Amino acid sequence: MTKLRIGQGVDFxxxxxxxxxxxxxxxxxxxxxxxxxxxxxxxxxxICDAMLGAAGLGDIGLHFPDTDNTYKNIDSKILLARCVELIGGKGYQVVNVDSTLCLQAPKIKPFVPQMQAAIAGILKLSAEEVSIKATTTEKLGFVGREEGVVAYASVLLEKAD
Known part of the structure; x- marks a missing residue:
């Protein structure tokens, strides 16, 4: 049985x-x-998509569809916590997260420690186990024109003994 599984997620x-x-x-x-x-x-x-994918549980749209008004304006921290429960149901826990935000503005460096703390608290990790990086697209494409934002995440899951 595989004890480690890696997942990748992206959102726009x-x-x-x-x-x-x-x-x-x-x-x-x-x-x-x-x-x-x-x-x-x-x-x-x-991050939710990366977790769900690593556990073989599909994606965020499968579990929290945008056609269901239950999730209208929901705080995504609640969705992340529910994903922790879903992967826990299969015996997995998150080992670490590595993520990248792509946005032209605003600069997010001052907010990264708060983001790490918020995510780490939900995932039951230390802040240093949650990596958040950011980059611009040098004013190229929809991100560079400030029309949109993109996030990429990878997570490592471990099967609990």
Missing amino acids: HQLVEGREFWLGGVLVPHHKGALGHSDADVLLHA
Whole structure:
């Protein structure tokens, strides 16, 4: 039986005026926010997909469909916690997370420790086991034009003994 499994997740959201900008479970001040059925936290959604995929449980849309009003404007920290329960049901726990945010603005470096703490608390990890990096696209494409935001995440799961 495999004790370690790796998963990869990616999420994209359009940026629009008049929405709050949630990243990694933290409200980031910005003149635009991500558009989505939930709070549209791309980082948490990518982590959820990575976790679910590693455990062979499909993706976030399967478990929390945007056609279900139960998840309308839901805090994505709740979705992440539910993903912890889902993978736990198969005997897995998260070992670490490595993630990358792609956005032109705002600069998120000042918020990374808060994001790490929020995610680590839900995943029952230390903050140093949650890596969050960010990059711009050098003003190229929809990210560079500040029309959208992208997050990538990889997670390592371990089967509990």
